Amino acid sequence: MTIDWNKTPLIPAIAQDFQTNDVLMLAYMNEEAYNLTLSSGYAHYFSRSKQRIWKKGESSNHTQEIKDVLLDCDADTVILKIKQNGVACHTGRKSCFFTSVIQEKVILDKEVDTDAIYSVVDTLYHTILERKNASADQKSWTKKLLDNKELMLSKIREEADEVCVAINEESDEQVIYESADLLYHALVGLGYREISPDRVKQELARRFGMSGITEKESRKK
Numbered sequence: 001m002t003i004d005w006n007k008t009p010l011i012p013a014i015a016q017d018f019q020t021n022d023v024l025m026l027a028y029m030n031e032e033a034y035n036l037t038l039s040s041g042y043a044h045y046f047s048r049s050k051q052r053i054w055k056k057g058e059s060s061n062h063t064q065e066i067k068d069v070l071l072d073c074d075a076d077t078v079i080l081k082i083k084q085n086g087v088a089c090h091t092g093r094k095s096c097f098f099t100s101v102i103q104e105k106v107i108l109d110k111e112v113d114t115d116a117i118y119s120v121v122d123t124l125y126h127t128i129l130e131r132k133n134a135s136a137d138q139k140s141w142t143k144k145l146l147d148n149k150e151l152m153l154s155k156i157r158e159e160a161d162e163v164c165v166a167i168n169e170e171s172d173e174q175v176i177y178e179s180a181d182l183l184y185h186a187l188v189g190l191g192y193r194e195i196s197p198d199r200v201k202q203e204l205a206r207r208f209g210m211s212g213i214t215e216k217e218s219r220k221k
Helices: 031-040 120-132 141-147 149-169 172-193 197-207 212-219
Strands: 011-017 023-029 044-047 052-055 064-071 078-084
Touching: 023 031, 023 044, 023 078, 031 044, 031 052, 031 064, 120 141, 120 172, 120 197, 141 149, 141 172, 149 172, 172 197
Parallel strands: 011 078
Antiparallel strands: 011 023, 044 052, 064 078
């Protein structure tokens, strides 16, 4: 039995601890990620938000060693039997599944590996997405911005102007403070559009070795 990639270009991939059978996470694979997983012996996925292939643990070193790959009866879902090095979830928890819908509470791990948490930008972006999907009765400034696009856009403009003022005439500490405000509000904007900051990093990486003049001229084509 083989996967029909023309029919299902993205398939769910469930990562399961090969010893305990604990379900650790769910992600997606395209054909390239699937083949990389089989050839390398480490889990690779296709990120729908980052729009690229990523190796699990590429930045945290919390990799997933493949012990077996199980294909379901319809050949459109796989279970990866893995040895998890470190933790699976970007929050530092062992598993991504820690929120009970029935009991309406977070199931606490005995330990949370704080060293496993993403960079502050990625962590903040995921927090923004959590606020976006929160119920209406959960009040927060982030939720208020996400529910009011005009307010959000005005705050981004306001914070950008305050950074300019700080750079021109205020202390280094104030420049840092205002830049943090601008970055936060820009991330809220990315969250509103559900554009991962990783895609901004990819665009910056693309521009390395290219002059600013050349890059600007390329936009006109």
